[in-house]
Amino acid sequence: MAGGRGPLKVTVxxxxxxxxxxxSTAVDTSALASADxxxxxxxxxxxxxxxxxxxxxxxxxxxxxxxxxxxxxxVTAMNADELSxxxxxxxxxxxxxxxxxxxxxxxxx
Amino acid sequence: xxxxxxxxxxxLELAERGEIDLREAAKAAVASAGMHARRAAVTALVQxxxxxxxxxxxxxxxxxxxxxxxxxxxxxxxxxxxxxxxxADKAVNDAxxxxxxxxxxxxxxxxxxxxxxxxxxxxxxxxxxxxxxNAFWEGTQMVYGDGSGKIFKVGSLAxxxxxxxxxxxxxxVQFTAGLVYSKQSGALNESWADVFGSVIKQHTLGQTADQAxxxxxxxxxxxxxxxxxxxxxxxxxxxxxxxxxxxHMDDYVDLPDNGDPRNDNGGVHINSGxxxxxxYLVATAVGGHSWEKPALIWYDALATRLQRNSQFKDAAEAxxxxxxxxxxxxxxxxxxxxxxxxxxx
Ligand SMILES: [Zn+2]
Numbered sequence: 001m002a003g004g005r006g007p008l009k010v011t012v013x014x015x016x017x018x019x020x021x022x023x024s025t026a027v028d029t030s031a032l033a034s035a036d037x038x039x040x041x042x043x044x045x046x047x048x049x050x051x052x053x054x055x056x057x058x059x060x061x062x063x064x065x066x067x068x069x070x071x072x073x074x075v076t077a078m079n080a081d082e083l084s085x086x087x088x089x090x091x092x093x094x095x096x097x098x099x100x101x102x103x104x105x106x107x108x109x
Numbered sequence: 110x111x112x113x114x115x116x117x118x119x120x121l122e123l124a125e126r127g128e129i130d131l132r133e134a135a136k137a138a139v140a141s142a143g144m145h146a147r148r149a150a151v152t153a154l155v156q157x158x159x160x161x162x163x164x165x166x167x168x169x170x171x172x173x174x175x176x177x178x179x180x181x182x183x184x185x186x187x188x189x190x191x192x193x194x195x196x197a198d199k200a201v202n203d204a205x206x207x208x209x210x211x212x213x214x215x216x217x218x219x220x221x222x223x224x225x226x227x228x229x230x231x232x233x234x235x236x237x238x239x240x241x242x243n244a245f246w247e248g249t250q251m252v253y254g255d256g257s258g259k260i261f262k263v264g265s266l267a268x269x270x271x272x273x274x275x276x277x278x279x280x281x282v283q284f285t286a287g288l289v290y291s292k293q294s295g296a297l298n299e300s301w302a303d304v305f306g307s308v309i310k311q312h313t314l315g316q317t318a319d320q321a322x323x324x325x326x327x328x329x330x331x332x333x334x335x336x337x338x339x340x341x342x343x344x345x346x347x348x349x350x351x352x353x354x355x356x357h358m359d360d361y362v363d364l365p366d367n368g369d370p371r372n373d374n375g376g377v378h379i380n381s382g383x384x385x386x387x388x389y390l391v392a393t394a395v396g397g398h399s400w401e402k403p404a405l406i407w408y409d410a411l412a413t414r415l416q417r418n419s420q421f422k423d424a425a426e427a428x429x430x431x432x433x434x435x436x437x438x439x440x441x442x443x444x445x446x447x448x449x450x451x452x453x454x
Contacts, residue, residue, distance in 0.1 A: 015370025017243040018272065018326075019260065019339055020378025021351055022371050057290040059279035059298060060245035063370035088181070104260070104333050106351040107373040108364055 006071035008041060012094050013065040015107060023104045027097045036098060043093050044068060047086040049077040066091065168228020170216070172208045174201045177237040177252075184234045184250060191230075200267050204233040204253060207273035214274070214309045215281070218400050219408050224280030231277065235267055242331075244272055246279035258331045265329035270313055272326050272339075275306035286415035291366040293420040295377035300384035304407055307342055312400045318392040321399065324348065342389045345382030354382030358421070358452030383451050384424060390447035391428075395440070402440060406432045425453045 011026040029037035171191040175184035215221040232250035241254025253267040288298035326339035336349020345354035366375030392399040414427035425448035433441035448454040
């Protein structure tokens, strides 16, 4: 996954929380400078999404989803608030990346 | 101390049959009796058994604040202990002072010592992660991000009395009804946290129900979330641009609870607008201070009637029953009308 040269898109969706709103941040290698695109690919490879798991819900705790899309398909890790360092690093990178897109809205479809 | 997780009457029976140590049983029974009234009743019971128990003194109020130093480890580094004066960091003092107001309210108005009813330390952690736009109850403590300025103003979460009282009330709910954080029971959990968040702010300001703004988190929103507050109990759905809270069952938003962050544990922060509005209607119909009859009714229902899987209708019936028992038919009628007005009864 994410080892190829094709476009790679990573989306981090946060929901729940005290406000109950949904915020999502996305980066796409096709919109990134090549050094940034390489940095993103490296972080995706280091993040072992298999480690993420849903804990028992806690009041106002955020729920986090990471969506990784590339030529091979899409992988989703749900409810990954308490994450391995690699996943956390990926999320932090995406949420502060240059050329990221951000959206905020209410929950629901 | 030995910790017996058994109802008081079971403990006392065991003690009477000589199966456990009388002294330990009496201590455990008294310790587990949270409210003042229950403590008194249990003390009388213990004394009627002729047990020479050393009754526990009332718990001491203890608040502590830690600093996560922008990391994720909890609780972090201790910044202010129970007997310490103010710290140089405003966030530390904000979390401490608002926990203090909330502790005092629960003790003085409701006769409850801390979240567990037995004086548990009120533990807060500030500076969780970097620019983190959230505050939550982690199961044993409160956690506050600084806010990024986009969703919440920087430094606003721990500084807002209604937000802090909301989070601490999640702790109280956990130790009382234990409302499951999903769909209607989760929305009730949210609503009770909003109710006491607002009531405790009103108590701090000395406001009557008519004077209060009935807002949660007034003035704390950042630049990407235009609005005046997080939620409005008076007018659910009007607090900010993305506020979709209903005020009536006709507009209930039925979301699945499937772990998807888009669904908010089955809409717990959305549908709480319905029971929130019911409390607002009760408080304004009763008049005067919301922390008198209305809050006592809501607290009694939470502590003695609501259960893990209670739904909106159960909450309506519980508060009507509490109103009738505590005050009589007039108050019960007001509570019933409020739940009818929001379409629950
Ligand atoms: Zn909450």
